[in-house]
Each structure stands twice: as C-alpha cells, then as structure tokens.
Amino acid sequence: MNMQNDVIKTIHFRRSVFQANFTDKEVSKEDLYTILQSANAAPTHKRTQPWRFVIFRKDGLKRLGKELATIYKTITPADKYNPAVEENMEKKATMSNAAIAIIVNYSNEVPEWEELAATACSVQNMWLASSSLGIGGYWATPGLINHLGTFLKLHENQKCIGIFYLGHHESEAREPVRSSIEEKIRWEE
Numbered sequence: 001m002n003m004q005n006d007v008i009k010t011i012h013f014r015r016s017v018f019q020a021n022f023t024d025k026e027v028s029k030e031d032l033y034t035i036l037q038s039a040n041a042a043p044t045h046k047r048t049q050p051w052r053f054v055i056f057r058k059d060g061l062k063r064l065g066k067e068l069a070t071i072y073k074t075i076t077p078a079d080k081y082n083p084a085v086e087e088n089m090e091k092k093a094t095m096s097n098a099a100i101a102i103i104v105n106y107s108n109e110v111p112e113w114e115e116l117a118a119t120a121c122s123v124q125n126m127w128l129a130s131s132s133l134g135i136g137g138y139w140a141t142p143g144l145i146n147h148l149g150t151f152l153k154l155h156e157n158q159k160c161i162g163i164f165y166l167g168h169h170e171s172e173a174r175e176p177v178r179s180s181i182e183e184k185i186r187w188e189e
C-alpha cells in the first residue's frame with residue numbers, strides 16, 4: 001500500500017488498544033477536546049449532528065464502573081452470573097484514563113439508520129484523532145449499554161450505542177488484520 005500522506009497512515013495504523021495496554025499517563029482535557037471536536041466534524045445528512053457524548057474521567061470513571069457492575073449483577077440470571085465478569089465490567093472503566101459514552105440523538109428529520117451512520121462516522125473520527133495523538137482506545141458495545149439510559153440521563157429519542165475507552169499506551173503499531181480488498185470490490189469500467 002502506498003502510504004502517501006499522514007491521513008492515510010493514521011487510517012491504516014489506527015488499532016483497537018485495550019485496557020491491558022493502557023498506561024497511567026493522563027489523557028488531558030485538551031486532547032479530549034481535540035478528539036471530541038474531531039468527532040463533531042463528521043458528515044451528517046441535513047446537519048442533524050446526531051452524536052452526543054458523555055465524558056467520564058477521574059471519579060466519573062469509578063461511578064461508571066460501579067454502574068456497569070451493578071447492571072451486570074442485576075440483569076444476569078443467577079445460573080449465568082460470574083463474579084469475575086462483574087469485576088471485569090468495573091475494571092474496564094477504572095483501568096481506562098477516560099471513557100466516552102456514545103449516544104445517538106434521533107431527530108425524526110432523516111431515517112434512523114442515517115443518524116446511526118453519522119454517529120458511527122463521528123466515532124471513527126474520534127478513533128483516528130486519538131490514534132494520531134498517541135492515545136489508544138476502542139469502541140465497546142456490551143449488551144449492558146441498553147440499560148444505561150437512566151445513568152446517562154438519556155432522553156426518549158436517544159440511545160447509547162457504546163463506550164469508547166481511552167488511555168495512553170505503549171503498544172507497537174500494527175497492520176490491520178483484514179482479508180484482501182479484492183474480495184470486496186468489483187470494477188465496472
């Protein structure tokens with residue numbers, strides 16, 4: 001692949017980086033603003049700008065972790081309950097340096113899938129911006145997010161579609177693991 005410029009390089013080497021690789025270094029509010037402004041530059045039909053974010057840092061991460069653990073305990077049937085999973089749910093938040101709840105705000109002005117697609121575009125912008133700043137992260141979509149409405153103070157027309165966990169990290173740059181683009185395209189010339 002021809003790495004012609006920094007944008008293409010950032011896209012190519014953006015990876016999911018998980019809590020095990022996060023360091024304790026603080027993700028600054030300034031960097032978070034840069035990441036969120038990048039999300040806000042995503043394309044959006046009729047400029048509905050459906051993405052909403054709740055940013056957790058410091059004690060906010062502890063509250064998020066406790067909430068995820070409580071939800072897991074509450075909704076998991078007794079025969080499926082595993083205390084290690086409950087602990088892990090909490091750790092995902094507390095081992096991160098910041099977490100961003102990703103919310104779609106449905107406006108009724110365009111089909112719902114377009115609002116979802118635009119919000120996904122904003123997440124990719126966020127991911128690329130983080131990566132370019134040396135900050136790792138990934139989009140997590142556990143089933144528990146469907147129970148976060150009250151905690152996140154969501155309105156009726158809003159839905160949480162994941163949590164973006166962030167942290168500085170020391171992992172090596174990795175190539176994407178993908179089957180060839182040739183399997184996914186057809187030229188008509």
Ligand SMILES: Cc1cc2nc3c(=O)[nH]c(=O)nc-3n(C[C@H](O)[C@H](O)[C@H](O)COP(=O)(O)O)c2cc1C
Pocket residue numbers: 014015016017138139140141142176177
């Ligand atoms: C919509 C979406 C949901 C995802 N949900 C999860 C998740 O719940 N847990 C997880 O570990 N990774 C999740 N991921 C990250 C993918 O696992 C990751 O992007 C994929 O393995 C490719 O790796 P890469 O991002 O390093 O290229 C999600 C990614 C997307 C786009």
